Amino acid sequence: MIELNNITKYYGNFPAVTDISFKIDKGEIVGLLGPNGAGKSTTMKMITGYMPPTSGELSIDNYDIVQQSIEARKKIGYLPETVPLYTDMTVYSYIEFMGKLRGINSKTIKNKVNNVVEICKLGDYRNSLISKLSKGYRQRVGIAQAIIHEPEVLILDEPTIGIDPNQVVETRQLIKNLSGEHTLVLSSHILPEVSTICERVLIINEGEIAASDTIENLSSLVSGTSKIEIDIIGSPQSVQTEIEKIDGVKAIDLWVKKSTNEFTTFSIESDISKDIRSEISKTIINNGWELLRLEAMGMSLEDIFLKITTTE
Amino acid sequence: MKNIILITLKETKTYYLSPMAYIVGAMFLGLTWLFFNTSIVPGDINPITEANVRGYLDPTTLLFIIFSPLITMRLFSEEEKLGTLELLFTSPVKDIEIVIGKYLASAIILTSTLMCTFFYVLLIYLFSSPDLGPLLSAYLGIILYGIATLGVGLFASSLTGNQIVSAVVGTVLLLLLSFIDSLGAMLEGLPSTVFNEMALNYHFDDFTKGVIDVGNIIYYISIAILFLFFTTLNLQIRRWK
Numbered sequence: 404m405i406e407l408n409n410i411t412k413y414y415g416n417f418p419a420v421t422d423i424s425f426k427i428d429k430g431e432i433v434g435l436l437g438p439n440g441a442g443k444s445t446t447m448k449m450i451t452g453y454m455p456p457t458s459g460e461l462s463i464d465n466y467d468i469v470q471q472s473i474e475a476r477k478k479i480g481y482l483p484e485t486v487p488l489y490t491d492m493t494v495y496s497y498i499e500f501m502g503k504l505r506g507i508n509s510k511t512i513k514n515k516v517n518n519v520v521e522i523c524k525l526g527d528y529r530n531s532l533i534s535k536l537s538k539g540y541r542q543r544v545g546i547a548q549a550i551i552h553e554p555e556v557l558i559l560d561e562p563t564i565g566i567d568p569n570q571v572v573e574t575r576q577l578i579k580n581l582s583g584e585h586t587l588v589l590s591s592h593i594l595p596e597v598s599t600i601c602e603r604v605l606i607i608n609e610g611e612i613a614a615s616d617t618i619e620n621l622s623s624l625v626s627g628t629s630k631i632e633i634d635i636i637g638s639p640q641s642v643q644t645e646i647e648k649i650d651g652v653k654a655i656d657l658w659v660k661k662s663t664n665e666f667t668t669f670s671i672e673s674d675i676s677k678d679i680r681s682e683i684s685k686t687i688i689n690n691g692w693e694l695l696r697l698e699a700m701g702m703s704l705e706d707i708f709l710k711i712t713t714t715e
Numbered sequence: 716m717k718n719i720i721l722i723t724l725k726e727t728k729t730y731y732l733s734p735m736a737y738i739v740g741a742m743f744l745g746l747t748w749l750f751f752n753t754s755i756v757p758g759d760i761n762p763i764t765e766a767n768v769r770g771y772l773d774p775t776t777l778l779f780i781i782f783s784p785l786i787t788m789r790l791f792s793e794e795e796k797l798g799t800l801e802l803l804f805t806s807p808v809k810d811i812e813i814v815i816g817k818y819l820a821s822a823i824i825l826t827s828t829l830m831c832t833f834f835y836v837l838l839i840y841l842f843s844s845p846d847l848g849p850l851l852s853a854y855l856g857i858i859l860y861g862i863a864t865l866g867v868g869l870f871a872s873s874l875t876g877n878q879i880v881s882a883v884v885g886t887v888l889l890l891l892l893s894f895i896d897s898l899g900a901m902l903e904g905l906p907s908t909v910f911n912e913m914a915l916n917y918h919f920d921d922f923t924k925g926v927i928d929v930g931n932i933i934y935y936i937s938i939a940i941l942f943l944f945f946t947t948l949n950l951q952i953r954r955w956k
Contacts, residue, residue, distance in 0.1 A: 453801055483802070487800075487802050488797065492836060500725055504718065504808060548802070
């Protein structure tokens with residue numbers, strides 16, 4: 404659906420994006436991650452046809468974004484980072500205008516506007532001036548204009564930035580609900596957001612793709628180990644010695660994370676290729692300890708992100 | 716075409732919903748009323764010699780130097796400031812359609828403001844019997860003059876995200892274009908002719924005399940088209956930056 408081949412973008416002499424290539428298939432939900440200034444917004448601006456790349460090829464559903472720009476743009480719904488709105492228009496007339504601009508005819512426009520107003524929960528504010536709305540509601544109006552024409556590709560640049568936590572949760576839910584019908588590209592530097600919404604993550608750092616994979620694969624790729632936590636009632640010393648005997652456990656990675664009067668929490672790291680959970684439970688039962696919790700801990704996106712953007 | 720109409724309607728509506736429309740309109744009508752009064756009411760200095768509209772339409776052309784940029788200043792500058800230009804640019808609309816749509820809106824606004832001055836014409840008719848010919852040709856001239864200045868104003872608006880700067884740049888450009896014939900007066904031969912022909916004012920006189928010269932019509936329309944072209948070009952250059 405979206406294809407970038409060797410895309411480079413210079414602002415004057417400054418390379419914002421250098422030689423990136425990736426492909427996003429129909430229906431995929433992809434998170435574009437990266438620190439501020441990494442090139443996320445630039446990449447999105449090129450995908451949406453706002454600015455042409457300095458070199459390389461970019462196509463949306465096989466329409467070249469420069470040569471067949473109008474066709475390509477018809478497929479796209481876009482919410483820029485700044486949430487641009489005509490503040491002197493009402494919510495309804497703004498969405499209607501944007502819908503018509505995207506080619507919706509005047510017969511169906513009314514239904515479609517009502518529909519997105521409902522989806523984005525803007526009903527109470529449909530006749531309010533946009534300048535009177537709070538940031539969170541403006542964000543929803545921004546999303547509404549991006550989906551009014553039911554685009555095949557939905558590009559959201561930092562959709563939850565600058566709104567209060569309650570509205571963040573609602574906005575995320577809204578985006579998640581949308582994801583079924585569209586190919587969705589979302590940029591963010593808020594990691595939990597990406598991990599809750601996206602199937603695949605593209606990490607951009609200093610204008611280059613640093614990694615591209617599912618969150619699960621990325622975590623194993625980065626660490627090479629899997630992490631297990633157990634809460635256990637029993638003598639910490641003997642637990643330590645017994646578990647170290649299990650094949651695949653690296654002694655150095657076995658440590659007491661937390662110790663209370665009732666139980667001790669151990670963190671165990673082992674080789675990714677081996678699942679040692681059954682071995683651990685057997686050892687525990689054989690020694691007569693009491694197991695309160697055994698949990699495989701995936702690496703958090705924060706860990707992955709830091710590892711990729713700082714080591715490379 | 717559909718996109719052009721859509722943008723034109725939206726811009727016209729937005730303009731008339733803003734207080735700016737009425738401030739600019741009132742100022743324009745106030746000043747033209749003043750011109751009309753001084754031109755038509757006989758006095759020692761200005762004895763009335765004929766019943767026509769030349770006396771107040773001549774200085775009205777000068778008003779356009781200030782008023783046209785005031786009408787056009789928000790058309791692109793505001794989009795730039797709000798960031799909505801990004802939405803227009805990523806919608807399936809050609810740049811030229813955006814430019815023409817906005818331009819037509821400004822033309823509608825200017826023409827409708829000018830329509831209000833028909834009241835003066837009515838007054839002339841009530842108290843005298845002017846020639847219809849020169850009157851119509853003068854109004855044709857003033858509308859053409861107006862739409863040429865709007866093109867320049869729109870171009871100025873596309874240069875900056877600041878409305879004030881846009882209005883000032885527009886006014887400066889229009890001053891240059893209006894009075895470049897005074898440069899022509901100082902020279903001789905071909906350069907003189909070139910500067911004269913370039914000037915907005917130079918082509919207006921004939922209209923007030925009741926002469927409709929196709930060359931003059933083409934001149935004003937060309938100025939408008941030229942600056943619309945510059946505007947489109949400027950927008951495209953900005954995309955590449």
